[in-house]
Amino acid sequence: MQQGRLPICLDNRVLRHHGVVAGATGSGKSNVNSNIVRAAINMGYCVFLFDHKPDYQNLDKPNDEKNLFSDINWQPQGFDCKLCYFSLSDDKSGKANKNETLINVYASSFDPYQLASALFYKRGEELQQENMTLLLSAYKDDQEERQKYTWTLADAVKWIRQLTKEQMSNVLGGGSITDKSMSSMLRKLQARTMPWMDRILTYNNAQLPGLSIPKQALAPEINVSGLIEEKTINIIRVGQSQGRDYGLFLSFLLDRVYKAKASNADLPPIVYVIDEAQDIFSGSKQLREACEDMLDANMRKGRSLNIAFWFGLQKFSALPDSITININSRIIMTHKQVDEAKNALPGASQELLSMVTGLKPGESLMSLFGSNSIVQGKMHPSKALLTKE
Ligand SMILES: Nc1ncnc2c1ncn2[C@@H]1O[C@H](COP(=O)(O)OP(=O)(O)O)[C@@H](O)[C@H]1O
Numbered sequence: 442m443q444q445g446r447l448p449i450c451l452d453n454r455v456l457r458h459h460g461v462v463a464g465a466t467g468s469g470k471s472n473v474n475s476n477i478v479r480a481a482i483n484m485g486y487c488v489f490l491f492d493h494k495p496d497y498q499n500l501d502k503p504n505d506e507k508n509l510f511s512d513i514n515w516q517p518q519g520f521d522c523k524l525c526y527f528s529l530s531d532d533k534s535g536k537a538n539k540n541e542t543l544i545n546v547y548a549s550s551f552d553p554y555q556l557a558s559a560l561f562y563k564r565g566e567e568l569q570q571e572n573m574t575l576l577l578s579a580y581k582d583d584q585e586e587r588q589k590y591t592w593t594l595a596d597a598v599k600w601i602r603q604l605t606k607e608q609m610s611n612v613l614g615g616g617s618i619t620d621k622s623m624s625s626m627l628r629k630l631q632a633r634t635m636p637w638m639d640r641i642l643t644y645n646n647a648q649l650p651g652l653s654i655p656k657q658a659l660a661p662e663i664n665v666s667g668l669i670e671e672k673t674i675n676i677i678r679v680g681q682s683q684g685r686d687y688g689l690f691l692s693f694l695l696d697r698v699y700k701a702k703a704s705n706a707d708l709p710p711i712v713y714v715i716d717e718a719q720d721i722f723s724g725s726k727q728l729r730e731a732c733e734d735m736l737d738a739n740m741r742k743g744r745s746l747n748i749a750f751w752f753g754l755q756k757f758s759a760l761p762d763s764i765t766i767n768i769n770s771r772i773i774m775t776h777k778q779v780d781e782a783k784n785a786l787p788g789a790s791q792e793l794l795s796m797v798t799g800l801k802p803g804e805s806l807m808s809l810f811g812s813n814s815i816v817q818g819k820m821h822p823s824k825a826l827l828t829k830e
């Protein structure tokens with residue numbers, strides 16, 4: 442093992458390839474992620490930062506853990522680039538940035554199969570999922586014939602409810618469904634709607650005092666290509682959303698970003714920083730596999746368009762194999778057990794690997810793209826403030 446101190450920098454070559462920052466809670470992942478975001482911003486990237494805890498709601502402010510900076514050449518400093526805060530959840534968390542925009546996506550923006558799979562994802566719901574795919578596809582076709590491309594899940598349910606027995610049988614390819622299963626299916630669907638889908642906004646029309654009638658209208662859909670700007674961080678607070686709808690939103694975002702990049706070569710490079718990514722892979726088997734396939738495909742095709750993925754994980758072993766094979770750089774912080782870090786550093790001796798249980802906050806074993814050695818490093822803390830518990 443070579444000893445000595447040398448600075449390691451996250452240059453563009455490392456950054457534009459995919460990476461993982463893995464470590465137990467408190468190991469310093471969020472601080473590293475903040476540094477990755479800073480490196481990307483300095484190189485003109487557009488960053489999409491998924492914020493679970495939340496950790497990144499005050500990035501314009503300097504880090505207040507001043508003691509961490511006493512013997513290093515590195516100062517606390519908030520980001521002075523463009524920061525845009527969004528939220529999937531409408532939990533009104535007190536920790537949320539007060540300028541956050543609630544995200545809205547129309548049900549019509551999804552493929553019927555994708556939507557039905559996210560709604561009926563439990564074991565034993567395969568038939569409901571199949572029926573819902575057929576019903577939503579039929580509804581989508583019906584609307585497209587009328588040149589109507591924007592609709593909500595509630596619109597679709599209304600249409601499904603008014604189908605005659607004969608129409609229903611046609612849609613289901615000759616099959617039939619009892620009234621009881623139909624209402625059970627629609628009841629589940631209503632209980633599982635996502636807060637960020639088909640949002641209704643209430644406008645208070647207060648022009649006539651005492652006579653104001655609140656007006657309700659469908660919120661506009663988020664314009665993803667408009668978010669892709671150089672030196673901009675789009676922070677997306679996930680809040681209480683579950684892995685299920687988080688995965689569905691990811692597939693929407695990744696698809697829109699990819700299309701925008703593919704059709705406009707002038708757009709800046711992109712980094713996705715997906716912290717606490719184990720949540721995406723924790724759903725039912727079917728859902729997990731759908732997310733894996735979606736990410737795998739996006740990681741492969743993203744490379745040529747300068748779209749990189751960086752995942753934050755509580756343990757490296759939470760990363761599915763199909764994603765691991767796409768990863769080029771690994772920053773491994775302290776793990777509770779050596780076993781959780783196995784496969785993280787291919788080629789590492791057992792002796793080296795066993796160090797992962799003794800690393801201090803900010804310390805890591807790294808294998809970065811373009812280098813064939815594993816180094817032990819101490820990362821600088823985040824310059825920007827991280828939201829506290
Ligand atoms: N690079 C670092 N150098 C020194 N201390 C650090 C460093 N990174 C993190 N810490 C300490 O560890 C704490 C937890 O860091 P955090 O990044 O939130 O961990 P995680 O995201 O893994 O839970 C910080 O509040 C800080 O006190």
Ligand SMILES: [Mg+2]
Binds near residue numbers: 496
């Ligand atoms: Mg964290």
